[in-house]
Amino acid sequence: xxxxxxxxxxxxxxxxxxxxxxxxxxxxxxxxxxxxxxxxxxxxxxxxxxxxxxxxxxxxxxxxxxxxxxxxxxxxxxxxxxxxxxxxxxxxxxxxxxxxxxxxxxxxxxxxxxxxxxxxxxxxxxxxxxxxxxxxxxxxxxxxxxxxxxxxxxxxxxxxxxxxxxxxxxxxxxxxxxxxxxxxxxxxxxxxxxxxxxxxxxxxxxxxxxxxxxxxxxxxxxxxxxxxxxxxxxxxxxxxxxxxxxxxxxxxxxxxxxxxxxxxxxxxxxxxxxxxxxxxxxxxxxxxxxxxxxxxxxxxxxxxxxxxxxxxxxxxxxxxxxxxxxxxxxxxxxxxxxxxxxxxxxxxxxxxxxxxxxxxxxxxxxxxxxxxxxxxxxxxxxxxxxxxxxxxxxxxxxxxxxxxxxxxxxxxxxxxxxxxxxxxxxxxxxxxxxxxxxxxxxx
Amino acid sequence: xxxxxxxxxxxxxxxxxxxxxxxxxxxxxxxxxxxxxxxxxxxxxxxxxxxxxxxxxxxxxxxxxxxxxxxxxxxxxxxxxxxxxxxxxxxxxxxxxxxxxxxxxxxxxxxxxxxxxxxxxxxxxxxxxxxxxxxxxxxxxxxxxxxxxxxxxxxxxxxxxxxxxxxxxxxxxxxxxxxxxxxxxxxxxxxxxxxxxxxxxxxxxxxxxxxxxxxxxxxxxxxxxxxxxxxxxxxxxxxxxxxxxxxxxxxxxxxxxxxxxxxxxxxxxxxxxxxxxxxxxxxxxxxxxxxxxxxxxxxxxxxxxxxxxxxxxxxxxxxxxxxxxxxxxxxxxxxxxxxxxxxxxxxxxxxxxxxxxxxxxxxxxxxxxxxxxxxxxxxxxxxxxxxxxxxxxxxxxxxxxxxxxxxxxxxxxxxxxxxxxxxxxxxxxxxxxxxxxxxxxxxxx
Numbered sequence: 041x042x043x044x045x046x047x048x049x050x051x052x053x054x055x056x057x058x059x060x061x062x063x064x065x066x067x068x069x070x071x072x073x074x075x076x077x078x079x080x081x082x083x084x085x086x087x088x089x090x091x092x093x094x095x096x097x098x099x100x101x102x103x104x105x106x107x108x109x110x111x112x113x114x115x116x117x118x119x120x121x122x123x124x125x126x127x128x129x130x131x132x133x134x135x136x137x138x139x140x141x142x143x144x145x146x147x148x149x150x151x152x153x154x155x156x157x158x159x160x161x162x163x164x165x166x167x168x169x170x171x172x173x174x175x176x177x178x179x180x181x182x183x184x185x186x187x188x189x190x191x192x193x194x195x196x197x198x199x200x201x202x203x204x205x206x207x208x209x210x211x212x213x214x215x216x217x218x219x220x221x222x223x224x225x226x227x228x229x230x231x232x233x234x235x236x237x238x239x240x241x242x243x244x245x246x247x248x249x250x251x252x253x254x255x256x257x258x259x260x261x262x263x264x265x266x267x268x269x270x271x272x273x274x275x276x277x278x279x280x281x282x283x284x285x286x287x288x289x290x291x292x293x294x295x296x297x298x299x300x301x302x303x304x305x306x307x308x309x310x311x312x313x314x315x316x317x318x319x320x321x322x323x324x325x326x327x328x329x330x331x332x333x334x335x336x337x338x339x340x341x342x343x344x345x346x347x348x349x350x351x352x353x354x355x356x357x358x359x360x361x362x363x364x365x366x367x368x369x370x371x372x373x374x375x376x377x378x379x380x381x382x383x384x385x386x387x388x389x390x391x392x393x394x395x396x397x398x399x400x401x402x403x404x405x406x407x408x409x410x411x412x413x414x415x416x417x418x419x420x421x422x423x424x425x426x427x428x429x430x431x432x433x434x435x436x437x438x439x440x441x442x443x444x445x446x447x448x449x450x451x452x453x454x455x456x457x458x459x460x461x462x463x464x465x466x467x468x469x470x471x472x473x474x475x476x477x478x479x480x481x482x483x
Numbered sequence: 484x485x486x487x488x489x490x491x492x493x494x495x496x497x498x499x500x501x502x503x504x505x506x507x508x509x510x511x512x513x514x515x516x517x518x519x520x521x522x523x524x525x526x527x528x529x530x531x532x533x534x535x536x537x538x539x540x541x542x543x544x545x546x547x548x549x550x551x552x553x554x555x556x557x558x559x560x561x562x563x564x565x566x567x568x569x570x571x572x573x574x575x576x577x578x579x580x581x582x583x584x585x586x587x588x589x590x591x592x593x594x595x596x597x598x599x600x601x602x603x604x605x606x607x608x609x610x611x612x613x614x615x616x617x618x619x620x621x622x623x624x625x626x627x628x629x630x631x632x633x634x635x636x637x638x639x640x641x642x643x644x645x646x647x648x649x650x651x652x653x654x655x656x657x658x659x660x661x662x663x664x665x666x667x668x669x670x671x672x673x674x675x676x677x678x679x680x681x682x683x684x685x686x687x688x689x690x691x692x693x694x695x696x697x698x699x700x701x702x703x704x705x706x707x708x709x710x711x712x713x714x715x716x717x718x719x720x721x722x723x724x725x726x727x728x729x730x731x732x733x734x735x736x737x738x739x740x741x742x743x744x745x746x747x748x749x750x751x752x753x754x755x756x757x758x759x760x761x762x763x764x765x766x767x768x769x770x771x772x773x774x775x776x777x778x779x780x781x782x783x784x785x786x787x788x789x790x791x792x793x794x795x796x797x798x799x800x801x802x803x804x805x806x807x808x809x810x811x812x813x814x815x816x817x818x819x820x821x822x823x824x825x826x827x828x829x830x831x832x833x834x835x836x837x838x839x840x841x842x843x844x845x846x847x848x849x850x851x852x853x854x855x856x857x858x859x860x861x862x863x864x865x866x867x868x869x870x871x872x873x874x875x876x877x878x879x880x881x882x883x884x885x886x887x888x889x890x891x892x893x894x895x896x897x898x899x900x901x902x903x904x905x906x907x908x909x910x911x912x913x914x915x916x917x918x919x920x921x922x923x924x925x926x927x928x
Binding site for chain 2: 062063064065100101102105106108109110112113114134136137140142180183184187188190191193194195196197296297298299300336337338346347350351352353354371372373403406407409410413414416417418419470
């Protein structure tokens with residue numbers, strides 16, 4: 041059994057250390073958690089982009105990237121997302137374990153180097169003589185963020201899903217755009233970003249996950265050498281509230297000149313991790329319900345909407361129990377939208393009425409069993425599970441959660457399915473014709 | 484072991500090992516025992532989108548991919564009413580899927596329980612084809628939606644347009660899924676013909692990674708494959724279409740308009756003069772990867788200069804593809820690099836690219852960057868041994884090319900700055916460049 045230890049690093053940061061020698065690479069993640077907020081979150085998004093542009097010891101992006109390359113091709117990725125009412129930013133470094141390097145390089149202190157680089161980026165970003173963060177870095181990152189906000193439309197599936205979330209959860213922290221709007225970002229000044237940087241570093245919640253061959257003392261020593269002396273206060277986060285369901289179902293349509301429409305539907309159940317903290321069996325039933333509805337390979341949506349009706353290439357569901365929302369996403373021709381929507385609703389209605397086979401419920405449980413068991417073979421999956429558990433306040437281990445899943449019955453599934461009420465539908469209406477060409481084999 | 488020869492391969496530096504054997508039915512079997520909860524198995528069939536020819540006759544574009552979709556189907560009358568192998572995978576809690584590439588079709592699953600049953604389903608699935616006119620018609624609609632989904636992706640379109648501009652008449656320029664028009668030519672008879680030609684054990688490789696021994700896997704394979712009716716086997720048909728890969732590009736510019744907020748570009752660079760033979764082609768592929776990482780990585784001068792001047796968005800990336808199909812003449816081998824990203828001024832980025840190349844031609848490839856690139860590629864290689872899925876995929880992919888993945892570190896070591904320079908010198912020429920640009924729709928005339 042592989043164990044994870046928890047050690048305070050300072051009043052706001054905790055090391056979650058897992059010594060695991062099964063992998064060829066080690067993984068270090070710095071997870072920053074903030075309350076999601078329409079004003080502060082775009083500043084936070086901008087700031088973490090600015091950190092990545094250069095620091096005191098690595099004043100240019102190229103020098104920062106070269107340092108990563110020197111650390112034997114360590115990769116540094118950033119994830120920036122909403123988790124319920126929280127805004128999560130994660131820097132993850134993946135580095136080869138020394139033991140697998142060529143003998144001439146096996147002495148290299150990769151972990152220490154990575155920790156030093158991360159600390160330099162975050163604690164010592166480039167500044168002007170007046171103490172503000174460098175104006176050119178701020179301006180370029182603003183431009184980059186504005187570009188990425190505009191480019192969200194390039195991925196029509198993600199764009200439609202985002203629009204549904206923003207419309208359905210408008211007015212809630214979960215309904216914000218963490219990057220803000222182009223107008224909002226354009227108006228940000230270096231002084232505002234600098235003030236945000238100072239405030240952010242003075243009060244944080246930071247989770248440091250390490251999985252690899254280094255023992256805890258080595259990781260802690262690397263932290264102390266790089267981040268020692270930084271003593272922020274702990275930022276307390278309140279529980280995420282469930283989504284407040286809309287009084288009557290809403291529908292929104294937006295046109296775009298693409299050939300495939302994207303149908304996104306949302307239902308809400310009025311419960312979430314916080315309200316069900318004392319009822320983990322209900323959480324397990326929700327997970328099985330979603331797996332059966334639109335996740336597992338032969339889910340109800342896949343079998344009916346794709347395989348039987350041939351309406352789409354993809355039609356799947358996702359459950360977000362931070363807010364108690366069931367999402368469905370389906371790519372469909374605009375003229376088949378109504379047929380697809382009716383078919384999706386009919387499958388959920390059948391599930392709510394318990395008109396499903398017990399064998400299908402067992403298949404959904406097996407599919408989840410497979411996912412839980414595979415989790416132990418992936419550093420990333422274990423890290424995400426542990427992080428979500430911290431944020432949700434759910435105490436169960438993967439094994440305990442799995443055991444609850446395996447006890448779920450058809451009646452449990454129908455009971456939780458019945459709590460989902462239709463909330464909002466968003467349709468990205470494709471207005472372009474499909475590209476028809478005369479086919480000429482040419483050979 | 485039985486009457487087959489088991490060939491062991493080991494990589495001491497990574498503490499890795501696997502065995503390979505060819506079974507009497509012709510199937511090649513690779514097994515990498517690994518103490519993990521997750522089993523991963525993949526069958527790679529030597530049939531991809533490049534294999535458009537059944538002898539002298541052309542099969543419709545997209546046939547290999549269409550067949551991939553239909554292989555999951557089965558005759559419900561023989562399987563207690565179940566019409567899909569998905570049901571067998573689901574009963575094992577396994578996740579299964581498939582993909583079609585230029586030179587192969589791969590079917591795979593991951594599971595943590597009932598591995599023998601899931602493997603039996605995988606092998607049975609690739610051993611027989613059951614299609615009806617109705618199910619083919621329905622699948623046509625599903626694949627048409629897949630085609631539309633891809634067609635709406637401006638990045639994918641931009642890179643596909645660059646590929647089309649690089650190559651004239653060559654199947655590598657075609658969409659793997661085919662087109663809505665070519666789908667209409669794919670009938671049950673076409674699928675059966677393709678299946679008969681390509682889906683045979685001696686054109687398949689099974690790779691397994693997990694808590695299992697080669698003997699255990701072989702017993703399962705024999706249980707399925709040896710039950711199959713004996714078939715008369717001729718050699719796989721080779722085709723010799725009248726196509727010539729010219730060193731220069733087919734078209735130097737492609738511009739389209741789509742609903743994008745900012746222009747997207749893809750600079751394509753065609754590799755001429757590809758060597759003959761799998762090993763030589765692989766070595767060329769490796770040299771291409773070193774050269775790309777040397778010149779275009781995010782730590783390099785080209786990227787950081789453009790990025791810091793605000794000429795490109797952060798996501799600019801490079802890609803490369805060097806390959807062929809063993810079922811096609813060696814002269815049809817293909818190779819190219821591409822550099823793609825977002826920029827308000829794609830033409831300026833292209834000019835900067837040309838000027839950067841001229842600087843490298845004048846000053847040489849920076850040795851420090853060259854050795855840095857080799858270390859990065861070694862680190863990526865090490866990282867590909869972390870999951871059973873990645874391991875099986877890597878070993879299977881090398882085996883399909885007649886190679887062993889463990890040879891990569893030595894091969895990488897053996898690439899010299901001179902090798903990179905020679906490749907650079909013959910590849911980076913104006914006649915071998917193309918620029919594909921997707922402009923915002925509102926800028927169209």
